[in-house]
Amino acid sequence: MKKFLLALSIVLFLGVLSACSGDEDASETENEEEEPVTEEDQNSEEAVEEEEEEESGEGNGGFLWKVESESGDTEMYLQGTIHLGNDDFYPLDPAIEDAYDRADVVMPEVNLLEEMPSQEEMMAYATYKDDTTLEEELPEDTYADLASILEENGLELETMNEFQPWFVEMMLLEFVTMESEVDSQSAVDLYFLEKATEDEKEIVSLESAEEQFEVLSGYSMETQIQTLEAAIDGYEDAPEEMEALAEAWLEGDMEAMEDLSNEDAETEINAEYMEELNDNRNIDMANSLDDILQEDSGEAYFVFVGTAHFTVEPSIVTELEDKGYEVEHVY
Template identity: 75%
Template sequence: MKKLLLSLFTLLLAGVLTACSSGEDATETEDTADNSSATEEDGAAEGTEEESGEGNGGFLWKVESGDTEMYLQGTIHLGNDDFYPLDPAIEEAFDSADVVLPEFNLLEETPSQQEVLEYATYEDDSTLEEELPEDTYAELASIFEENGLDLESMNEFQPWFVEMMLLELVTMTSDVDSQAAVDLYFLEKATEDGKEIVSLESAEEQFEILSGYSMETQIQTLELAVDGYDEAGEEMEELADAWLKGDIESMESMSAGYDEAGINDEYMEELNDKRNMDMANSLDEILQEDSGQVYFVFVGTAHFTVDPSIITELEEKGYDVEHVY
């Protein structure tokens, strides 16, 4: 159950971790983009003999409507330079696209620090210490102290935001991070190639989901994150490895058994179910327009593997969704 929350956040929310990352600046983002491009060029030169189905990543589907083609790529909101380039099937699908559709454009739509703070802080005089159970607060304070941080300085922040900070601390102990995420890789390539970018959601919508959870749900998910902190770095690497191998069964198992965690139903309804239905409706509208263009959709993998998923929603609308790789 501890692994569940880690998997869901890194497979469902595109920009929250990136926007909440502390100590990141524009220079680092630019360096990541340069490194990704260089790695891609090197990988292309070294991997010219690599066949589709033998490279990094997976989770690629395709749906057609008339003269319109749409690729559906499940991503992970983490990565490192060794991820790229991805499998030829994925790279070719991306290259063929006229329009790309991310959850939202992280390069242009990430909220400012002030906007994030407005979502993250309490609207009244409540404090984190008052809201959390005493033992959870003490354990969290110990984790922060280990990382040179003072939890008391975080008392004005809601549990969901502190959980995001905890997840960022986990990435610092692993060999993957949010600044080399697969989403950013595609967005940087799309920008460089001059492709049209159309967001399926907005950054504000994702922050509103997290900040809109009841306090009970926020506390429950933060408690799970605190309980699983010691194993989280290793589990994050396992998650990344499963994504790189295109291991659907492993990815699904990491998100299985949610009900056993005892978290309020609103958690998955808001984080996954409603969003998948809304995104599937948006994709349905595009497919019905039948513009004759090629579209490349890239959203967190769980949106395609956790029911009700985008794929099951499209299938219910009558589309034949093919698993490419």
């Protein structure tokens, strides 16, 4: 399950933008049709807000940390997200919503609303650079199991032969989300990106989409085949596991998320996988956040990246602590 937790960020790259655009248009239409807010409505909303403040720490979500610059003038909130969701997720706990509201600058892994590679660039990452085919790379039984999954989803395996294993794995993850009660189009990351865009907050990405694609497409073929085999082996149970992961995130249940992450600890994946997808990226992101804290602009920052980046060591939290910062677990 750890592989799903860490790799799900790329699921967002497989077609979410068109859906987001449609949602945004619908939202604009709804806003145009809203009735004027009466004094009674305003009083009612204020009462709800006061009630939410009293219940902070008991609502949806969790995994919120805070760190400050040495002077205390620059504050930074670190929000662990899940790259999935549904309408029932929102709003999140008041502690999280307040941290977002306080921010002058929001910092996602990637601004998916503006920084996506073109389809041509994506295909360059996804396909083989020579005449190699997926059928040649995969064991015969794995290839047959993959054929069954693709046929269930209306695809013929022969049409996938030009794609590298990492990209086929991402397609399987997207199929899994469609079978579950959560989806990438309602992801927590997109929730904050859409709010930040509407609120005209400054958005500064910690990474680029190109960098993330380079990580996934840059794995050795041995690692790519191993992770694809793991995805195929766990395909039937994956929707239920995703829903359990989403529930654990909503409840802020660190122990449950760790248990889910360790369920397939016996799966042998090269050390290269975690080193590139988690370790190196966490170190780089922590260094970027350290630069901001040392610059000490006096602004408030809201950093939101996948929860594993704050919990799987070497994590952003432990890297900042090693640099001498006191990182407070807020919720």
